[in-house]
Amino acid sequence: MPVTFQAETLLLEGDDAIAFAQAQFSGNAAALAVGRWQFSAWLDAQGRVRALFHLARVSEKSLLLLLRGGCAEPFADALRRFVFRSKVKLQALPVRALGTSAAMESHTVEQRGDAVVLGCGMHSITIGARQDDAWRAEQIHLGWPWLPDAALDALLPPALSLERLQAVAFDKGCYPGQEIAARLHFRGGHKRHMHCVVLSQALPPGTVLRDEQSDAAQLLDVVATDNANVALAVINDALAEQGKSHALRWNEDIIDIELRERWPA
Template identity: 40%
Template structure:
């Protein structure tokens, strides 16, 4: 991950912006009041996550999508295909900055607060940089909260339940239809158990994680995907991954390229949305 906070931002505006967002995204956009935000995602027809993002409603007819992985420019043409006859406009914004700040800090003029699922807060602002935590510290906190970033190899590969979207408040099982909703609803309401779960991983050396995406078990079988990683003060690596449930116990060892990664104890309360499966 980059040492600066990545800002991939899409603006959605127009009289039908709310209707478009509600029809396309998996969380309940209708619950957002101006000034509020939520974690949300756009899924493909197979129920896999195309993009994960913070959705901020700045006023009645304007939304900002702050992406958690993936670039905005490549997403825009596909997203625009679903506007059809709606009065809604999508465009990529540049020149914005964000950072994590104290949850009780008063936002400066022109800055928008974005709530995180674990009670932390980001500030998003156009133009001037936001005075807040270094991105590496925010990334460490995200890993400890099980809050994912999606690198390119993970786009359109993971089901919402594998990242515990219900626990993160990123999905509604009670809103209307959206792409992938039939798959998500069937797996949730019919049960069957998760086959994959998020875990924290430790590596002896952070440098060995830079080119890692696919994880393997001891026999060389497919084990999961590495989502994000950060260098710790002692030079070791801390990472968040989605792995097979049978490999998720603390102390389990996974292979990432030439690195050995050890599953750490969970630091968040799991158990939500355990009915979905592949």
């Protein structure tokens, strides 16, 4: 069954909105200019990614978050527990259409009537204007992960290449999971990394593929094109080191998987 992606968004606004984001999220929100967006994440105390999102500064005192997986309302509820006396309002916005529009400089933000457009280089994604999934295949090739429910609260930043996406800052002070993220950055040692792969058949996002011994790969997003079933997948390094082509198990089926590109942490 085709997967439809919609825009789950959250608005942070108030005198302390930027400071709150700086203290809670992994990216450097304080360095984000009005009219720009960055990748960022909310980590748990063990460094696992609870939420991944585009963080867009839409005014001096407001931020718009477009979640790359998960739902806005429970995310907002979880964040509200950390507001304390901060002058910030967190609002989960109604679900809106998410679609593709013309090329626009990467990391730029434009308001077009009721719609918000996030520039992604060779294409843009538009919140609230139209519904289509054309952007998904392009972003798989860029290595921009979208997290299915099975991957939420489960993966560490290196597995999603968050450092490459500049979604993790190491010089801005403390935030949840910062100690674990910094340890992985400076000491390394993580054994799972993200790849662009081609599959012998389309499978649901979140699917876990196994080799003879253990879980070997988890699919984050899968798009069936005219030529191939392309996906982003988190792959165990031990499997990747054995070569580019593998036959893995999904239930009773054998799935052929070809590793095309690997991204570092």
